[in-house]
Amino acid sequence: MxxxxxxxxxxxxxxxxxxxxxxxxxxxxxxxxxxxxYDPIAYNPDQANKNFANGQTAQTPPPNTDPIGFVKYEYANTKEGYEAAGANLVNPLPLTKENLTSGKHYFTVFCAPCHGDAGDGKGHLVQIEKFTGVPAYHGDAASSRGGLMKDLSAGKIYHTIMYGLNNMGSHASQLSPEERWKVVMYVQQLQKIQ
Missing domain, CATH: 1.20.5 (Single alpha-helices involved in coiled-coils or other helix-helix interfaces)
Structure with missing residues (x-):
């Protein structure tokens, strides 16, 4: 063979x-x-779990605990909270070229579509959609909560970014606290334009 x-x-x-x-x-x-x-080792949050007395995997956190990286904001979304933030909050970041550059970037991405690149209230969404009432940060533009926009304190600007105002929605989920303060820093530079 x-x-x-x-x-x-x-x-x-x-x-x-x-x-x-x-x-x-x-x-x-x-x-x-x-x-x-491909078999998960951990329990799914909605899966029964014999390790806990109530049999649930997803447990309520202990009282007075915060998630890692969470920064508590003490001011309520009210007129009184707005005024208190304006009186008490100060920007913790130093005024540096890097912080201003970063603040300008975040402003361009999140604020300029409505407020305009120069903070004049004439962003491209205002021109396209033709809605009015977007304030300018300089000149004699008035704030809907009283006073001039160019006189807003850092705390009031931060509070507005945090909660939004009128047609402007909250940007708290898009910007971290440090990024918000950088935007505030840049807006305060825009307030100085005559």
Whole structure:
């Protein structure tokens, strides 16, 4: 018998035996490679959990705890909270070129579409949508809460970014506290334009 025929015959017998053993148990999924890579080890939040007395995985945090990186903002979304923020809050960041550049970037992304690149209240959304009432940060533009926009304190600007005002929505979810303070710093530069 030829050596090639022996190899082909051995391969054929092996293939047939593997095929028969693979078809033997219909319930078997066969061998699995790296099972731990797609089976989660941790519990899902809505899954029952025998490790806790109430049987829930998602537990209520202990009282008086805050998430990591959370910065508590003590001023309410009221006229009184706005005035208190204006009187008490000061920008903790130093006035540096880097902070102003970063503040200008965030202003351009989040504020300029309505307030304009120069803070004149003539952003491209105002021109396209033709809605009015977007205040300028300089000149004699009045704030809807009283006073001139150019005289707004850092705390009042921060409070407005935090909660929004009139047509302006809150930007608290888009900007971190440090980023908000950088925007405030840049807006205060725009307030100085005559």
């Amino acid at each position: 030829n050596k090639n025929n022996i190899v082909y015959a051995a391969f054929f017998v092996l293939a047939v035996s593997v095929s028969f053993t693979a078809c033997r148990n219909k319930q078997s999924t066969g061998l699995e490679y790296a099972r731990n890579m």
